[in-house]
Amino acid sequence: MKKPFVYVTRKVSDEALNLLTSFATIEVWEKEYPVPREILLKKVGQADALYVMLSDRIDRELLDHAPHLKVVSTMAVGYDSIDIQACKERGIVVTNTPDVLTDATADLAFGLVMSAGRRFIEGNRMVMNGEWKTWSPYFMAGQSIHGATIGIIGMGRIGEAVAKRATGFDMRIMYHNRNRKPNAEEKYNAEYASLPDILKEADYVVLLTPLTEETKGLMGKQEFAQMKSTAVFVNASRGATVDEEALFEALRDGTIWAAGLDVFQVEPVPTDHPLLTLPNVVALPHIGSATYEARNQMAMLVAKNIKAVLQGDEAITPV
Numbered sequence: 001m002k003k004p005f006v007y008v009t010r011k012v013s014d015e016a017l018n019l020l021t022s023f024a025t026i027e028v029w030e031k032e033y034p035v036p037r038e039i040l041l042k043k044v045g046q047a048d049a050l051y052v053m054l055s056d057r058i059d060r061e062l063l064d065h066a067p068h069l070k071v072v073s074t075m076a077v078g079y080d081s082i083d084i085q086a087c088k089e090r091g092i093v094v095t096n097t098p099d100v101l102t103d104a105t106a107d108l109a110f111g112l113v114m115s116a117g118r119r120f121i122e123g124n125r126m127v128m129n130g131e132w133k134t135w136s137p138y139f140m141a142g143q144s145i146h147g148a149t150i151g152i153i154g155m156g157r158i159g160e161a162v163a164k165r166a167t168g169f170d171m172r173i174m175y176h177n178r179n180r181k182p183n184a185e186e187k188y189n190a191e192y193a194s195l196p197d198i199l200k201e202a203d204y205v206v207l208l209t210p211l212t213e214e215t216k217g218l219m220g221k222q223e224f225a226q227m228k229s230t231a232v233f234v235n236a237s238r239g240a241t242v243d244e245e246a247l248f249e250a251l252r253d254g255t256i257w258a259a260g261l262d263v264f265q266v267e268p269v270p271t272d273h274p275l276l277t278l279p280n281v282v283a284l285p286h287i288g289s290a291t292y293e294a295r296n297q298m299a300m301l302v303a304k305n306i307k308a309v310l311q312g313d314e315a316i317t318p319v
């Protein structure tokens with residue numbers, strides 16, 4: 001019997017590729033940049049499975065070129081790059097990689113809380129540039145983390161893991177979510193709150209929602225205006241949840257104090273982006289889940305999902 005064909009849009013771990021080759025013919029896009037659209041459009045014509053990254057757009061046009069496609073497996077927890085409805089209409093299973101990246105992403109989000117609040121990057125730049133001239137009472141002073149109030153918007157798995165970290169810093173934890181999380185409330189002493197209450201009261205507003213029609217542009221001029229002038233905004237969700245122009249103005253004008261950003265509307269963020277001109281911005285290149293451990297586990301989970309679906313079993317982590 002002919003083996004199924006799996007197209008893999010980036011070089012992933014040997015372990016994951018070996019698992020795929022044990023039952024399928026595979027082809028891997030080996031370059032360090034995303035597979036060009038015209039190549040993906042061609043490859044999908046033969047593919048029974050697509051092993052994709054968040055930079056690959058899986059839309060109706062692409063699916064129309066995919067007569068044999070049975071499963072799209074993304075190496076990410078977020079699946080805003082995939083037209084889920086269009087896949088559903090065609091009976092194509094979509095899978096993602098929850099759980100295995102939760103702790104890595106929460107570590108990074110909390111790292112942004114700390115580095116934006118305590119000015120790690122700005123301080124590092126000063127030292128490196130030879131601008132550290134003397135000790136003085138308020139030199140590089142930042143905001144307290146311990147005992148401060150953190151407001152988590154989007155209390156999914158990663159939100160809860162951030163709450164867990166916040167308990168170690170004796171923080172007051174507020175959260176906003178589509179539905180209440182009684183377990184998290186009990187475990188982390190987290191208080192459910194409306195978005196306006198979080199914006200008003202939190203010293204750290206941490207955005208962790210998935211990108212949906214509902215959350216697109218969630219943080220805009222009005223929202224930043226409600227925050228404290230000493231507050232720090234952290235985004236480890238998706239860039240499109242934030243109006244970047246409004247964020248730039250809020251940071252420039254002192255409406256809010258600082259921001260830690262792992263995600264941007266356009267990625268890689270253009271080097272002339274106004275946000276990158278501000279000293280009170282910590283900018284990272286979308287590395288929430290980028291630890292070897294998490295990425296290896298993600299890579300394997302994608303391969304296992306593909307294997308399960310192509311063998312006629314239930315996907316392990318379907319969307």
Ligand code: DGY
Pocket residue numbers: 054075076077078079101237286287288289290
């Ligand atoms: C995800 O999995 O959605 C992350 O943003 C990728 O690191």
